[in-house]
Amino acid sequence: MGRKSRPTKRKTKRSPAAAQPGRVEQALRESEQMFRATFDQAAVGITLVSLDLRYLRVNDKFCDIVGYSQDELRSMGLRDTNPAAALGDASDFLARVAAGEITGHQLRERELVRKDGSRVWVAIAVSLVRGARGEPRYFVSVIQDISEAKRAAAALRESEERFRQLAHYDTLTNLPNRALFYDRLKQILALAKRNSWTVGVMLVDLDHFKRVNDTLGHAVGDKLLLQVAERLARSVRASDTVARLGGDEFAVVLSNLSAPEDAAVVAHKILAAFQASFQVEGHSLLATLSIGAALYPNDSTDQDTLVNNADAAMYRSKEAGRNCFSLFSAAGSPGSRP
Numbered sequence: 001m002g003r004k005s006r007p008t009k010r011k012t013k014r015s016p017a018a019a020q021p022g023r024v025e026q027a028l029r030e031s032e033q034m035f036r037a038t039f040d041q042a043a044v045g046i047t048l049v050s051l052d053l054r055y056l057r058v059n060d061k062f063c064d065i066v067g068y069s070q071d072e073l074r075s076m077g078l079r080d081t082n083p084a085a086a087l088g089d090a091s092d093f094l095a096r097v098a099a100g101e102i103t104g105h106q107l108r109e110r111e112l113v114r115k116d117g118s119r120v121w122v123a124i125a126v127s128l129v130r131g132a133r134g135e136p137r138y139f140v141s142v143i144q145d146i147s148e149a150k151r152a153a154a155a156l157r158e159s160e161e162r163f164r165q166l167a168h169y170d171t172l173t174n175l176p177n178r179a180l181f182y183d184r185l186k187q188i189l190a191l192a193k194r195n196s197w198t199v200g201v202m203l204v205d206l207d208h209f210k211r212v213n214d215t216l217g218h219a220v221g222d223k224l225l226l227q228v229a230e231r232l233a234r235s236v237r238a239s240d241t242v243a244r245l246g247g248d249e250f251a252v253v254l255s256n257l258s259a260p261e262d263a264a265v266v267a268h269k270i271l272a273a274f275q276a277s278f279q280v281e282g283h284s285l286l287a288t289l290s291i292g293a294a295l296y297p298n299d300s301t302d303q304d305t306l307v308n309n310a311d312a313a314m315y316r317s318k319e320a321g322r323n324c325f326s327l328f329s330a331a332g333s334p335g336s337r338p
Contacts, residue, residue: 045143053078067115170244173229181243199296200254200263207322209248267325288323
C-alpha cells in the first residue's frame, strides 16, 4: 500500500503592525517626545493660543521674553501681554487668519508688555492649526526678541543724525555751516532761475570781535556769538537761511525778494536789532555788524561770484566805518548807510 501524504499547514502572512503591535505606539511616543523637546528647548518663544486668544501652552523662552511663569501664562491671554492700544489690531489680524482671509506666516514686529510693565519689541510669525475637517483649532506663534536689534538700530540712527548734524551745522550756534550754506544757496538759485526770483546773498561780520576774546576770554566770546546768531535768525524770514561760516562771520540767503530794494530793508532791520547791547555773564556788550550784499540776477547769476561780490560789499562797509550796510556795485561805490 502506498504511504499516505500528510496535509501541509498553510502559513498565513501577518502584517508588520500585527507582528509588532507596539511599533506605531512607539513611533507616536518618539514623535511626541521630539515635539516636546523642540517646543521646550527652542531658542525662540513659541505659544499655542486658542481662538478666543488665551494661552494654551508656552515654552520657557517665551516666559523669559515676557517675564511670566508658565503657570501664570496658562491663566492669561493676549490682552495681558499686548499694549491696550495694539490689542484690537492683534485681534483683528488673528480673526482674519482664522477666517482664511490672510495667511499669518508673514513676520510682524510688535511690542509686548512684560510683567514689570516694561515693553519688549518682538518679531512674530503666526500659523493657524486646523482640525481633520479643516476647522480652525488654535494659533501657533513663533516669537523672537528683537529689542537689542531695535536699540542698535535706534543708536545707529542717532549716530547718523549726529554725524549729519556735525557735517551740516555749526556746533556752537546750531546754524547751518559753510557746507550747508552753499548747498542751500545752490538750491535757492536753481528755484530762482526757474521762477524768475530775485535772491539776496549777505555776508555779515561782527565788528571788533577779537577785542572781546582778548579782554574777556573765549568763553564769553562764544556766548556772545550764540546770542548774535539768535538775534540774526530772528531778524529774517523763516524761508531765509542764516549760516555761520566760521569765527565771527555769518551769511544770509534772502530768497524770493519782491524787489532788489528789499535787501537793504532787511539789512537795516538787522542793524536796528543790534542797537541794543548783549548781556553776557554780567557784561553789557555792544556788538555791531558790517554787512555786504549782492543780488541774483542783477550782480551775477553764478553762485561763487555772488558770494565774492557780497564779500567785497562787506569790506566796503568796514572801510566806511563799520556798523553799516553796502550793496555790491560793479563801479565800486560803497553804497553804505549807517
